[in-house]
Amino acid sequence: MIAGPRGYSTTRRRVSGALQALRAADRAPEQLNVVHREYSPLGGEHGFHDLLDHRPAPTAIIAASPHFVLGALLGARRRGVAIPRQLSLAGMGDPDWYRIAEAPVTTYAFPIKELGLLATHLLVSRLDQVEPRDRPTQIVVSGTFLERESTSAPPRST
Numbered sequence: 001m002i003a004g005p006r007g008y009s010t011t012r013r014r015v016s017g018a019l020q021a022l023r024a025a026d027r028a029p030e031q032l033n034v035v036h037r038e039y040s041p042l043g044g045e046h047g048f049h050d051l052l053d054h055r056p057a058p059t060a061i062i063a064a065s066p067h068f069v070l071g072a073l074l075g076a077r078r079r080g081v082a083i084p085r086q087l088s089l090a091g092m093g094d095p096d097w098y099r100i101a102e103a104p105v106t107t108y109a110f111p112i113k114e115l116g117l118l119a120t121h122l123l124v125s126r127l128d129q130v131e132p133r134d135r136p137t138q139i140v141v142s143g144t145f146l147e148r149e150s151t152s153a154p155p156r157s158t
Contacts, residue, residue, distance in 0.1 A: 001034045001062040002047035002072065011036065014064045014092065033058065037068070044071020045078075052079065052087075059154035060088035066095045069105055088151040104148035111141055 001018055004011040019029045035050045037043030044067055051058050052075070063069040069091035076083050083089050083103045091098065094109035118139055 001032055001064065002044055002051065002068040003034050003036050003064045004039050006036050011064070018062055039065050039067050041067050041071040041074065044068030045075040046071070048072040048075030049079070052081070058087065060090065060151065063089065063091045066091060066093045066098075069098070069107075073101065084150050084152040086155060088154070090151055094146065098148070101150070103150040106148045106151040107146050108143050109146050110143045114141055 001015065003015050015032075015034055018032055018034075022029050022032055033051060033054050035047040037047045044063055044065075047063075047068060048061065048071060051061055061072055063072045069089065072089055073083070075081075076087065076089070081087050089103075089105065091105045091107040092110070094107050098105035098107055118141070122137055122139070
């Protein structure tokens with residue numbers, strides 16, 4: 001998994017979610033190799049190369065942001081790795097370009113409109129002093145898993 005910087009709450013939640021999914025699928029959490037990078041395409045590409053150089057090599061990579069997905073796709077192109085024939089790739093978020101990638105990207109899409117409405121409501125509440133300003137507010141929203149062509153069954157060992 002290519003994840004954001006260690007100190008970010010979003011990084012902790014995304015890594016935790018990936019570990020929960022492994023446990024739910026009766027997989028060992030140790031199967032998740034996580035590299036932490038700054039949110040950028042270059043961070044995604046470096047993370048991709050680091051994961052591919054790890055042994056055993058991964059059969060799938062989760063890229064925890066659109067920047068990381070772009071970097072991973074660039075890394076795959078540079079190394080001649082065919083997505084998904086040789087390696088599955090899943091992202092987070094759902095920018096329009098995910099659908100037009102050579103292998104449209106499987107992703108966990110966030111409810112952007114709902115997030116915008118919640119953020120606006122919270123801001124107005126704080127400005128009107130309905131919500132206290134000195135305490136952080138945590139709101140958890142669910143997204144949607146969108147399976148596309150960038151993921152497939154792992155390649156068979158020969």
